[in-house]
Structure formats: structure tokens, C-alpha cells
Amino acid sequence: MKPVKPELPGCSDDDTIITGSGISTTTSVVAARQHYRGVRRRPWGRYAAEIRDPTRKGSRVWLGTYETDVDAARAYDCAAFQMRGTKAILNFPADAGKYAPPVAVAGRKMGSGR
Secondary structure: OOOEEEOOOOOOOOEEEEEEOOEEEEEOOOOOOOOOEEEEEEEOEEEEEOOOOEHHHOOOHHHHHEOOOOHHHHHHHHHHHHHHHHHHHOHHHHOOOOOOOOOOOOOOOOOOOO
16 A cells, blocks of 8 residues: 655655555655745855856856845846846846846955965
8 A cells, every 4th residue: 555645844854654554654855945036045054146148158147146046046037137138048037127126145255465
């Protein structure tokens, strides 16, 4: 008999599966993050946003570093909509042109003591 998984939304990292014989087992679920266009995750946890500019031979245009992946995706959407208009492929197409780009997180100051 197939294992039956409860249909309740889970809030923890562990889900309980009840099998047909009544034996319950616990499995570890790894939350998969959404990947957004133009967004990269930095090793220290922040998110970088950038877009390629076709007028500059496809060079990357830096949009900033953000605390959340959604803020970085919104910054990409604003830049893509400004560059390509209605033909832009966006992360949030329903919100096209509604919001101003989010404010980027100020990076740490690099010391000039070389």
C-alpha cells in the first residue's frame, strides 16, 4: 500500500508519513528556494541583481545587493521593463511598471589602507 501524506500545510522541516500498516516515519524535507531571473545568491546570504544590456554588447549592468531574493527580483523587473518595455520577460509580470525599484543594501566600505 502507498504511503499517505497528510494534506495539512507543514510549518516545520520534518513531515510525518503514515503508511497503510499504521507505521509512521519521519522524513526531512529540504525547502527549495525559488530561482528568479537576474538574481544570484551571495555566499554570505544576500542577493545580487544584475541584467544584461543589449546596447552594450550584452555586458552586465549591476542593479545592487538586496536582503531578500524578492527585492532583487523586483529590481531586475524594473530594469527589464525600462529596457525592453512590454517585451521584457519578468519575474512578476502582473506587477509590471507598478512599483519603483527597491532600495539596495549599502555594501560594506572597503578600507583605503593599502
